[in-house]
Amino acid sequence: MEENGGGQQLVAAENGGGHDGAREATCLSMKMDDGSRESHRYYLSRRTALEMLKDRGYTIPSSEIQLSLSEFRETHGQKPDVDRLRFSATHSADPSKRVLVIFCGPGVVKVTSIRNIAGQIVNKDTLSGVLLIVENNITGQALKAINLFSFKVEIFQITDLLVNITKHVLKPKHQVLTDRQKKNLLKKFNIEEKQLPRMLQSDAIARYYGLQRGQVVKVTFSSGEITQLHVTYRCVW
Structure with missing residues (x-):
């Protein structure tokens, strides 16, 4: 799930923002x-x-x-x-x-x-x-x-x-959605949980926040090379 600029669209995305x-x-x-x-x-x-x-x-x-x-x-x-x-x-x-x-x-x-x-x-x-x-x-x-x-x-x-990987300069901002926020997100785009891009439980960010399967994370990318924020959603799997 991604939001980019003024429009919104559902796309498949891979987990980005890796770090060394x-x-x-x-x-x-x-x-x-x-x-x-x-x-x-x-x-x-x-x-x-x-x-x-x-x-x-x-x-x-x-x-x-x-x-x-x-x-x-x-x-x-x-x-x-x-x-x-x-x-x-x-x-x-x-x-x-x-x-x-x-x-x-x-x-x-x-x-x-x-x-x-x-x-x-x-x-x-x-x-x-x-x-x-x-x-x-x-x-x-x-x-x-x-x-x-x-x-x-x-x-x-x-x-x-x-x-602390969440403070890494190359790491995008992650926000864990509440159950209500997740429900509203799925309703907004008229999709099911399984249609969201996935984040494995073994992912460093998932481990940092202690996330369980089914939880959804909002990922916000920002860069000086673009004028607008890029937002995507990932479901822990």
């Missing part, structure tokens, strides 16, 4: 400063995780996001303890939704690691999801153990969070 996040993340992680590379990586990934949850509607204090690298190091040191980095957040519109962010160490994540994490989680009944930030591979047995949890577990590599 891995290369940029590597550059950032290797950036030289007065402190350790380790603390810098944890600082960047933690900040992105905070921004990500705020964009999902969770209550995140601005002071946490605006924390400087030096302030982070004053609190956590040059070799941060991953257990002290974990934090939880409650959804602003639905207080029953609580998510926990857990950082894993640099080693391979094994089934014993998952069992240890499960044993440390308190108030599991009030938990709706966990974001697991890892630095290494996860064994097959560990993945099976994660699937046994009663809540949703999202796994991110720390290198994926060194840069």
Whole structure:
């Protein structure tokens, strides 16, 4: 679904606005400063995780996001303890939704690691999801153990969070539509959900916003080379 200029038309579109996040993340992680590379990586990934949850509607204090690298190091040191980095957040519109962010160490994540994490989680009944930030591979047995949890577990590599992809200069603006907005969109163009261009759940933007199948995203492209905005809609598949 696209809107371009004064007219509107339904067309098939592929997911655009790609980014070279891995290369940029590597550059950032290797950036030289007065402190350790380790603390810098944890600082960047933690900040992105905070921004990500705020964009999902969770209550995140601005002071946490605006924390400087030096302030982070004053609190956590040059070799941060991953257990002290974990934090939880409650959804602003639905207080029953609580998510926990857990950082894993640099080693391979094994089934014993998952069992240890499960044993440390308190108030599991009030938990709706966990974001697991890892630095290494996860064994097959560990993945099976994660699937046994009663809540949703999202796994991110720390290198994926060194840069907030939604702030990338080449990335178009994404807006997640509400159910009502989606209904109005389909009615406006007299189409069905399956006729919308698709975005895979594995897409970086879909993962950032934690999107589920059937949700629709409005994508707005802007460029100095054109005079008008270009808008398209994609349905998560």
